[in-house]
Amino acid sequence: MKAVKFQGIKACVYDAYGTLFDVHSAVGKHKDRLGEKADAVSNIWRMKQLEYTWLRSLMENHADFWQVTREALDYAFDTNDVDDPQLVSDLMDAYLQLECYPEVKDTLSLLKQGGAKNVILSNGSPMMLEAAVEHAGIGDLIDQIFSVESIKIYKPSPQVYQLATRGLGIQANQISFQSSNAFDVAGSANFGFQVAWINRFGQRKERLPAGADAELKSLAELPELLDL
Secondary structure, three states, X not given: OOOOOEOOOOEEEEOOEOOOEOOOHHHHOOHHHHHHHHHHHHHHHHHHHHHHHHHHHHHOOOOOHHHHHHHHHHHHHHHOOOOOHHHHHHHHHHHOOOOEOOOHHHHHHHHHHOOOOEEEEEOOOHHHHHHHHHHHOOHXXXXXXEEHHHOOOOOOOHXXXXXXXXXXXXXXXXXXXXXXXXXXXXXXXXXXXXXXXXXXXXXXXXXXXXXXXXXXXXXXXXXXXXXX
8 A cells, every 4th residue: 555645634643552552562471471372362362352342332231441351361361271360460460561562652752743642542441541651651742542431332433533533622534543453444444534554464454444544564654644
């Protein structure tokens, strides 16, 4: 996909998990305790975490992201025949201290110096997001955080993306939205944001009604897109 310049942007809005924060870094901190099962646990944990958000939204039976994350981890352990309550506790603690991707801090700093407003829009609960931002040391670079907990439905519901337009008081097409999650890219593009897909791992394009305006390998490429 050829990147095009974004126009009329008044705010840069970011997905958190997988975009700013490396969701696999939690298992990475305890990889030696899981041994050869580490990658499988991490991948299933993430897959079920997302799946449960979609299913709970469809069932209209909400639980916050902290509970969903724990239930997904329980499933991942059960699937891989791991029985270690202390490791479950340690992994959940690690999820509050996820590592951010290497280019995140410099990119956010550069954009903020250029006059951009940096905003997080996430499935995460406020407690989880505040902890992750603090651990990553990017609190001074983030202007606002929107959590789905205020409406109790998950992405890619249009209600979630509306949190940003209402909260910032701007139109959808004045927002540059960045996500590494393809379903989130489709949902945000469908809503009307100008969308950059941070396709870190070379995923294939989803077969969904809307897609990204630009495809980037990392957030470091974002400043070149913006007309601030």
